[in-house]
Amino acid sequence: MGVDNPSLKILIVDDNxxxxxxxxxxxxxxxxxxxxxxxxxxxxxxxxxxxxxHPDCVLLGFNLPDMDGVEFMRRLAQEGDGSGCxxxxxxxxxxxxxxxxxxMKSGVCDYLVKGDxxxxxxxxxxxxxxxxxxxxxxxxxxxxxxxxxxxxxxxKNKKLEELTETAHRFVxxxxxxxxxxxxxxxxxxxxxxxxxxxxxxxxxxxxxxFITTATRDLAQMVDDFLDSSKLxxxxxxxxxxxxSVDGVIQPIRxxxxxxxxxxxxxxxxxxxxxxxxxxxxxxxVARVIMNLAVxxxxxxxxxxxxxxxxxxxxxxxxEIGITDHGPGLTEEDLAVIFERFKQVGDxxxxxxxxxGLGLNIAKELVWLNLGTVNVxxxxxxxxxxxxxxxxxxxxxxxxxxxxxxxxxxxxxxxxVVLQVTPTVPLGDLEPLRLFLASxxxxxxxxxxxxxxxxxxxxxxxxxxxxxxxxxxxxxxxNKKKRGAYDLRIHNMAxxxxxxxxxTDLMLALRHMTELRSCx
Amino acid sequence: xxxxxxIIDDDHAIIAxxxxxxxxxxxxxxxxxxxQAGLAQAQAGLxxxxxxxxxxxxxxxxxxxxQLKADPRLAAIPVIFVSANATxxxxxxxxxxxxxxxxxxxxxxxxxxxxxxxxxA
Numbered sequence: 001m002g003v004d005n006p007s008l009k010i011l012i013v014d015d016n017x018x019x020x021x022x023x024x025x026x027x028x029x030x031x032x033x034x035x036x037x038x039x040x041x042x043x044x045x046x047x048x049x050x051x052x053x054h055p056d057c058v059l060l061g062f063n064l065p066d067m068d069g070v071e072f073m074r075r076l077a078q079e080g081d082g083s084g085c086x087x088x089x090x091x092x093x094x095x096x097x098x099x100x101x102x103x104m105k106s107g108v109c110d111y112l113v114k115g116d117x118x119x120x121x122x123x124x125x126x127x128x129x130x131x132x133x134x135x136x137x138x139x140x141x142x143x144x145x146x147x148x149x150x151x152x153x154x155x156k157n158k159k160l161e162e163l164t165e166t167a168h169r170f171v172x173x174x175x176x177x178x179x180x181x182x183x184x185x186x187x188x189x190x191x192x193x194x195x196x197x198x199x200x201x202x203x204x205x206x207x208x209x210f211i212t213t214a215t216r217d218l219a220q221m222v223d224d225f226l227d228s229s230k231l232x233x234x235x236x237x238x239x240x241x242x243x244s245v246d247g248v249i250q251p252i253r254x255x256x257x258x259x260x261x262x263x264x265x266x267x268x269x270x271x272x273x274x275x276x277x278x279x280x281x282x283x284x285v286a287r288v289i290m291n292l293a294v295x296x297x298x299x300x301x302x303x304x305x306x307x308x309x310x311x312x313x314x315x316x317x318x319e320i321g322i323t324d325h326g327p328g329l330t331e332e333d334l335a336v337i338f339e340r341f342k343q344v345g346d347x348x349x350x351x352x353x354x355x356g357l358g359l360n361i362a363k364e365l366v367w368l369n370l371g372t373v374n375v376x377x378x379x380x381x382x383x384x385x386x387x388x389x390x391x392x393x394x395x396x397x398x399x400x401x402x403x404x405x406x407x408x409x410x411x412x413x414x415x416v417v418l419q420v421t422p423t424v425p426l427g428d429l430e431p432l433r434l435f436l437a438s439x440x441x442x443x444x445x446x447x448x449x450x451x452x453x454x455x456x457x458x459x460x461x462x463x464x465x466x467x468x469x470x471x472x473x474x475x476x477x478n479k480k481k482r483g484a485y486d487l488r489i490h491n492m493a494x495x496x497x498x499x500x501x502x503t504d505l506m507l508a509l510r511h512m513t514e515l516r517s518c519x
Numbered sequence: 520x521x522x523x524x525x526i527i528d529d530d531h532a533i534i535a536x537x538x539x540x541x542x543x544x545x546x547x548x549x550x551x552x553x554x555q556a557g558l559a560q561a562q563a564g565l566x567x568x569x570x571x572x573x574x575x576x577x578x579x580x581x582x583x584x585x586q587l588k589a590d591p592r593l594a595a596i597p598v599i600f601v602s603a604n605a606t607x608x609x610x611x612x613x614x615x616x617x618x619x620x621x622x623x624x625x626x627x628x629x630x631x632x633x634x635x636x637x638x639x640a
Contacts, residue, residue: 172604175603175604176574176603176604177603179603179605179623179624179625180530180533180603180624182624182625183533183536183603183624183625183626184530184532184533184536186625187533187536187540187625187628188532188536190628191536191539191540196539196540196543197539215625216625219625239611254627254629254630255627258627283610431615434611434615438611
């Protein structure tokens with residue numbers, strides 16, 4: 001630090017010989033520092049000496065023969081490196097406030113009135129100026145370094161976003177390019193085995209079934225691969241809405257029977273009558289059932305039976321399950337069975353196919369659908385894999401949703417709750433719901449507000465601005481693509497997560513209603 | 520009831536496979552292997568149902584569907600999207616552009632036949 005420097009370079013720019021003599025005397029008697037003094041009586045020469053010697057401090061008289069102190073400062077700042085505060089103490093005989101203000105505005109570090117200066121005050125002023133300038137330089141340097149680091153981070157972040165985008169596009173493309181030839185292989189083997197290309201012997205039909213089954217397995221692996229990479233990147237879109245359990249099962253029923261029939265396995269459905277609607281992404285739930293069923297078929301003996309069942313579980317859930325008569329699982333298997341890339345051990349390995357992603361994906365998809373997976377199995381007695389889904393009732397859904405958030409390794413600190421309405425009545429809110437579902441992250445929640453003609457979106461990201469930004473960018477993309485309707489963010493609440501939990505799980509909804517009345 | 524089905528897909532093998540299935544079920548099939556050709560075929564052939572791929576080199580299936588829906592003579596023809604690009608957004612966009620059904624490849628032939636038979640103009 002400059003104050004500890006034994007030798008300080010001081011430039012005195014003043015035309016009053018008495019004052020110069022006073023400064024010289026005071027400084028030469030300073031026990032704490034040694035000074036090298038450079039003197040000039042006129043401003044122009046003073047400026048030259050400043051640039052030539054780079055003094056630690058300048059003692060500047062206000063009235064110079066060729067310019068005043070303010071003009072001197074202006075020139076100094078103009079000719080300088082733009083590094084801000086200049087190490088100048090201005091001294092003037094005119095002790096009026098207007099001059100003091102003008103001097104400080106011109107960029108001097110300190111201002112003293114000549115008649116009142118004590119030796120201590122002068123030395124202190126010099127030291128303070130030197131320290132202030134040194135601190136300011138250091139500060140500026142740190143700010144610059146921070147700016148550079150920040151710019152670097154922004155660049156890296158952007159690059160990372162681009163890479164992620166490329167990776168997702170790549171995965172989508174790979175999946176697409178795999179599925180097209182898979183469709184051709186599967187379809188023509190099935191066309192031939194159906195006898196549409198001429199008579200087929202029993203033996204040929206059996207071989208063709210191998211092709212069809214293998215192709216289906218490969219297609220399943222492509223789907224698993226796609227889901228898994230999206231799950232890992234947390235970009236899988238979840239579109240949860242009311243569905244009947246049968247409506248979820250229907251689209252995969254024929255695929256399920258076909259797969260089972262390859263091993264002469266019967267699929268028996270035991271669906272409890274009058275089940276309430278569930279709140280879920282039907283496509284994802286169908287994938288879960290398919291993954292569990294494929295596993296059950298894989299491990300079941302030929303000509304056995306698997307059960308697809310569904311029943312009410314408590315007041316808030318429906319449970320859907322698959323029970324097989326396969327070899328069952330050991331305790332060790334059960335401990336790891338839902339992990340990524342894990343397949344069950346020993347004798348079963350020989351007959352397994354795939355990446356070992358199926359059950360892990362099933363677990364993740366159930367989790368995102370606000371449910372939980374369960375497995376019950378005993379070696380030699382078959383296995384039952386099941387999962388729950390919330391029934392379509394807002395308190396039940398919100399309850400499950402908060403349970404999910406609590407399970408996160410880092411629960412959110414805040415939540416954003418938005419009430420969104422279309423600017424023109426859409427009649428049906430479905431397009432708006434669809435848009436929000438596609439713009440939301442997997443852990444966000446989209447609910448219809450009953451009788452309010454609007455949609456409630458609950459997000460658990462860190463910053464409300466980020467949330468809004470994401471929505472807006474999705475919105476502008478949506479407009480470009482579809483251009484149909486417009487939306488208005490009707491109400492927004494930014495709530496501390498802990499508070500929501502402590503009070504009432506319906507607080508979010510109620511809060512929106514309250515906000516609406518004051519909006 | 521036998522229907523006249525237009526298949527628009529840039530993959531000839533897929534067109535061939537779908538054609539076999541549909542003809543065996545008694546339907547008449549006309550084909551186009553690009554989006555533009557598909558629009559021309561739709562105007563010339565006035566099919567009862569259109570099976571439409573999404574990713575095609577000239578204009579994609581969404582655009583074909585939009586143009587079909589914008590043409591008063593063709594707007595009522597049900598469109599069945601069949602795509603290997605089955606993501607959450609593609610099926611959503613397929614429905615939003617006016618598709619009646621979205622079927623993912625690899626498809627179950629039964630699903631295609633059901634969709635064609637139940638499609639009503």
